[in-house]
Amino acid sequence: MNTNNLISKFNQLSIVLKIIVINTLIFLIVYLGSFFFKLSPATLVSWFVLPTSFLEIVFQPWSFVTYAFLHAGFWHLFWNMYLLYWFGLFVLNLFTPKRFLTIYLLGAINGGLLYVLAYNLFPVFNNISSNLMGASAAVLAIVIFIATYTPNAIVRIFTFRIKLWQIGLVLVLLDLFQLPSSGNAGGLIAHMGGAIFGYVYAIQLKKGNDIGIWFENLMDALVNLFKSNKYKYFKQVHKTKQSATKNTKRNPTNNHQIKIDRILDKIGKSGYDSLTKAEKDFLFKAGKD
Numbered sequence: 001m002n003t004n005n006l007i008s009k010f011n012q013l014s015i016v017l018k019i020i021v022i023n024t025l026i027f028l029i030v031y032l033g034s035f036f037f038k039l040s041p042a043t044l045v046s047w048f049v050l051p052t053s054f055l056e057i058v059f060q061p062w063s064f065v066t067y068a069f070l071h072a073g074f075w076h077l078f079w080n081m082y083l084l085y086w087f088g089l090f091v092l093n094l095f096t097p098k099r100f101l102t103i104y105l106l107g108a109i110n111g112g113l114l115y116v117l118a119y120n121l122f123p124v125f126n127n128i129s130s131n132l133m134g135a136s137a138a139v140l141a142i143v144i145f146i147a148t149y150t151p152n153a154i155v156r157i158f159t160f161r162i163k164l165w166q167i168g169l170v171l172v173l174l175d176l177f178q179l180p181s182s183g184n185a186g187g188l189i190a191h192m193g194g195a196i197f198g199y200v201y202a203i204q205l206k207k208g209n210d211i212g213i214w215f216e217n218l219m220d221a222l223v224n225l226f227k228s229n230k231y232k233y234f235k236q237v238h239k240t241k242q243s244a245t246k247n248t249k250r251n252p253t254n255n256h257q258i259k260i261d262r263i264l265d266k267i268g269k270s271g272y273d274s275l276t277k278a279e280k281d282f283l284f285k286a287g288k289d
Helices: 003-011 015-036 054-059 063-069 074-094 097-121 136-149 164-178 185-206 213-226 229-247 255-270 277-288
Strands: 154-157 160-163
Touching: 015 063, 015 074, 015 097, 054 097, 063 097, 074 097, 074 136, 097 136, 097 185, 097 213, 136 164, 136 185, 154 164, 160 164, 164 185, 255 277
Parallel strands: none
Antiparallel strands: 154 160
């Protein structure tokens, strides 16, 4: 299977599966890299985990996001991705992939912020050096968001029927009960940061306030900034054809135009590489007309 086919298949995945694939690939790269280069995984990812020192954070601000794509071991990765898959499907049934990604990334960022603040404010963490990694805060943001937005939705576990709010409550309480005795207190605090964000986002959204819209706009701006010239070119072809249709008062249901629209929609959803050779040839000829 060539690279283009792999990219095409990846582009066709849901946003939930894309994040799972990315997390899994990064995990494999880190642990295989540590094996082949005889380095510890911590050394390889030192510039991408989230530190507690404000001075270190100044030199690696990206770590507020990158830490959520790193995992300390297989089971750490497995349980995070397992929860993300099941609860992510609930989110995608009601919301767009963009909103799902907003909850995931802002959940990670808020979890990281609470983690850093806790290590610098509470005496219990004095003289303790720590780094944060793992998607747990982002995943818990997804879980608590949907458990708050649709609390009475039912999940069947074996023969039991459990409501989403009950699952969310159990997960939060488990983390809180472990906090005083756990050797991973910082990680559990980050979980709470993600959970708090998910809860607040859902509550505000039910009131009609979308507190994540600024982040969605930011993502749109970044995508537009780095969008390939190839896609921009085809988008311009689409606009030109639409203008021509209006100016000459052609039938808007013209088969030629419909085919162009369908191909451009496919590019928007799955990328240019998802097109067949015939579709690429057709679009190339359309651009020359």
